[in-house]
Amino acid sequence: MTTDTTTTTADGGRAGWGSRLARVTAERGRLCVGLDPHPQVLAGWGLDDDVASVERCMRSTVAALGDLVAVFKPQSALYERFGSAGVAVLERLLADIAATGALALMDAKRGDIGSTMAGYAAAYLTDGSPLAADALTVNPYLGLDAVAPALDAARASGRGVYLLARTSNPGSGWLQLASSDGRTVAQLVCDAAAEQNAAELAAGGGSGLGSVGVVVGGTHGQGDLDLSSFNGSVLVPGVGAQGATLADLARSFARADLLLPTSSRGVLAAGPDAAALRRAVTDLLSEAGVLGGGPAGSR
Numbered sequence: 001m002t003t004d005t006t007t008t009t010a011d012g013g014r015a016g017w018g019s020r021l022a023r024v025t026a027e028r029g030r031l032c033v034g035l036d037p038h039p040q041v042l043a044g045w046g047l048d049d050d051v052a053s054v055e056r057c058m059r060s061t062v063a064a065l066g067d068l069v070a071v072f073k074p075q076s077a078l079y080e081r082f083g084s085a086g087v088a089v090l091e092r093l094l095a096d097i098a099a100t101g102a103l104a105l106m107d108a109k110r111g112d113i114g115s116t117m118a119g120y121a122a123a124y125l126t127d128g129s130p131l132a133a134d135a136l137t138v139n140p141y142l143g144l145d146a147v148a149p150a151l152d153a154a155r156a157s158g159r160g161v162y163l164l165a166r167t168s169n170p171g172s173g174w175l176q177l178a179s180s181d182g183r184t185v186a187q188l189v190c191d192a193a194a195e196q197n198a199a200e201l202a203a204g205g206g207s208g209l210g211s212v213g214v215v216v217g218g219t220h221g222q223g224d225l226d227l228s229s230f231n232g233s234v235l236v237p238g239v240g241a242q243g244a245t246l247a248d249l250a251r252s253f254a255r256a257d258l259l260l261p262t263s264s265r266g267v268l269a270a271g272p273d274a275a276a277l278r279r280a281v282t283d284l285l286s287e288a289g290v291l292g293g294g295p296a297g298s299r
């Protein structure tokens with residue numbers, strides 16, 4: 001029997017995030033669906049803004065889409081607003097996602113000094129934690145020493161981290177396009193992620209993508225970012241409700257093969273009808289054919 005190196009390592013451990021992501025996106029297409037239970041989303045489903053409705057809306061979305069979607073991205077804040085009851089929903093949702101074979105990218109945008117970051121890594125990137133996901137969004141603006149515990153925990157357990165580089169909000173350039181040494185802050189983040197990935201891939205003798213991704217908003221596109229030698233996944237929010245289209249991304253990014261586009265409200269607005277949710281996703285997956293890779297074009 002051969003070992004499937006895309007999901008497990010030779011010693012039976014979990015393969016790295018890059019391999020795991022490559023496998024599921026090759027099977028299902030390169031799309032992430034955000035699980036953001038905003039009050040407006042719940043209202044559109046005819047639901048009240050309470051924790052029982054959050055559970056119903058989000059778990060039925062995963063039930064409807066679990067065999068189609070490569071990655072689900074729950075947005076933590078929208079569960080945390082209901083306190084421990086909301087966090088309990090998030091825990092059950094993570095279990096649902098795992099059961100579908102999709103990957104869970106927790107969008108919590110954590111960032112703190114290293115000793116505290118170790119706590120976040122224990123919460124989100126460690127086997128056995130009730131909130132463990134397959135990857136986590138991380139704010140790198142406290143410095144690389146602060147991010148290190150998350151990177152170490154991710155690499156040790158076949159998980160990923162996504163560093164915020166160029167966020168999709170209109171004002172992100174204030175900090176992220178500031179220059180240092182002739183490179184923008186966003187570029188520094190991408191270059192630091194690339195260095196981490198190069199070291200990881202060299203140590204593992206592997207090719208493909210490393211465990212450290214970056215976030216680049218589709219509302220801005222690639223702009224002046226140089227991703228020509230980037231070796232990680234690029235999460236691209238902003239598709240749908242914030243106005244970006246997959247065709248925009250294909251035009252704007254030279255390395256469309258790295259992109260993991262994500263849409264939350266744009267997909268959820270199709271609910272609660274399961275068939276309509278599936279149509280919204282299959283439409284996006286067909287559009288994702290312009291990015292290449294995966295079975296997207298054939299859907």
Ligand SMILES: O=C(O)c1cc(=O)[nH]c(=O)n1[C@@H]1O[C@H](COP(=O)(O)O)[C@@H](O)[C@H]1O
Nearest residue numbers: 075107137167168217237241242263264265
């Ligand atoms: O890290 C993210 O996911 C993220 C980064 C960013 O730059 N912009 C951004 O919109 N996001 C998240 O992506 C999701 C976008 O939601 P929609 O605009 O409804 O598709 C939200 O959960 C945001 O928090």
